[in-house]
Amino acid sequence: MVHLSSFLLKTYHGGHIVIRLAMAGHKQSNRPFYRIVAAYNKRARDSKYIEQLGSYDPLPNIYNEKLVSINSGRIKYWMGCGAHSTKPVAKLLGLAGFFPLHPMTVTETEFHRALAELAEEAAPEDGVKQQQL
Amino acid sequence: MFQVITRSTPVIRLLAPRGAVLVEAVRGRKTRTDPKAKSKEGRIKTPPPVDPVEMVVLRERFTEYDLIMRALRLEFKEEMLRKRYEEEVGSLAEERAKQEAEEHRSLMTWNQEENLRMLKIRELRVQKEVEAAEVKKTEAAILREQAMESFVKEKGEEIMRIQEEAKSFINLENLDQRIEEALDNPKNYNFAIDKDGRVVKRTVLQCRLLQT
Numbered sequence: 001m002v003h004l005s006s007f008l009l010k011t012y013h014g015g016h017i018v019i020r021l022a023m024a025g026h027k028q029s030n031r032p033f034y035r036i037v038a039a040y041n042k043r044a045r046d047s048k049y050i051e052q053l054g055s056y057d058p059l060p061n062i063y064n065e066k067l068v069s070i071n072s073g074r075i076k077y078w079m080g081c082g083a084h085s086t087k088p089v090a091k092l093l094g095l096a097g098f099f100p101l102h103p104m105t106v107t108e109t110e111f112h113r114a115l116a117e118l119a120e121e122a123a124p125e126d127g128v129k130q131q132q133l
Numbered sequence: 134m135f136q137v138i139t140r141s142t143p144v145i146r147l148l149a150p151r152g153a154v155l156v157e158a159v160r161g162r163k164t165r166t167d168p169k170a171k172s173k174e175g176r177i178k179t180p181p182p183v184d185p186v187e188m189v190v191l192r193e194r195f196t197e198y199d200l201i202m203r204a205l206r207l208e209f210k211e212e213m214l215r216k217r218y219e220e221e222v223g224s225l226a227e228e229r230a231k232q233e234a235e236e237h238r239s240l241m242t243w244n245q246e247e248n249l250r251m252l253k254i255r256e257l258r259v260q261k262e263v264e265a266a267e268v269k270k271t272e273a274a275i276l277r278e279q280a281m282e283s284f285v286k287e288k289g290e291e292i293m294r295i296q297e298e299a300k301s302f303i304n305l306e307n308l309d310q311r312i313e314e315a316l317d318n319p320k321n322y323n324f325a326i327d328k329d330g331r332v333v334k335r336t337v338l339q340c341r342l343l344q345t
Binding site: 077079099103106 | 206211212
């Protein structure tokens with residue numbers, strides 16, 4: 001059927017455009033896959049969006065990579081038009097280098113590093129203690 | 134149970150870490166009159182403890198981040214506006230407009246020529262049709278006149294025939310005479326006809342009579 005009306009007919013009062021992750025199809029599988037999407041704030045997460053700006057695959061592939069695609073030109077356009085971005089998208093783009101690094105990424109990495117150091121300190125101490133014993 | 138406050142007046146939150154969300158209590162599952170749960174009677178709600186060092190560090194990081202993000206947004210906006218301006222008013226746009234105008238003009242002239250050509254062809258065709266129609270008309274007129282003449286002639290002949298027949302009609306004067314004539318001469322219409330067309334005037338009875 002041919003839709004004669006425009007694609008996104010609904011008008012929103014006081015809504016804005018966001019760049020966010022939307023789950024892409026495949027509802028009955030244990031396999032999530034996200035699309036980086038420009039959509040109206042009020043819309044449901046997976047429903048009609050304005051434009052797709054990329055994708056993010058959270059499960060690592062055989063080379064242990066998580067693949068992300070970004071359409072930088074269009075993201076620039078939407079940011080220029082006044083679109084907001086959600087936290088996960090901001091973090092992703094910060095890691096990619098498009099945005100500055102998100103403070104929470106930095107804080108979390110510091111935290112993990114401190115934990116790892118503590119674990120390292122604990123492990124050789126145990127090893128030394130055992131040798132002493 | 135908790136709902137996020139949007140549109141609240143900007144409140145300076147000194148102790149709250151930057152990037153936190155203002156939350157207020159909202160009636161969820163239980164009504165105003167429902168008693169508190171037994172396990173929650175003596176509970177005193179305290180917010181999670183905040184590490185001041187961490188908070189300061191995070192605050193400054195977030196201010197820096199917000200600054201950079203704002204600057205980026207403005208840059209993107211400027212770039213978009215510039216691109217749009219270029220599209221509409223830039224040098225390339227002018228050239229494109231000129232080319233399109235030239236193309237339009239050439240197409241219009243071609244169209245005009247085509248129109249003239251078709252006009253000439255049409256005029257010739259129309260002329261021929263008009264002549265053919267005239268010829269047809271004259272022919273039809275001639276035929277009509279001929280038909281009229283023949284009709285008139287036929288009617289005249291019929292009149293003559295009837296006039297002649299009228300001489301032998303029965304009038305009031307001839308009536309007695311004709312009656313007597315008819316009574317004097319009885320006519321016999323009794324005859325048979327053969328397949329070959331031979332007329333036989335004698336009836337079966339007459340034949341038998343004649344035979345015997």
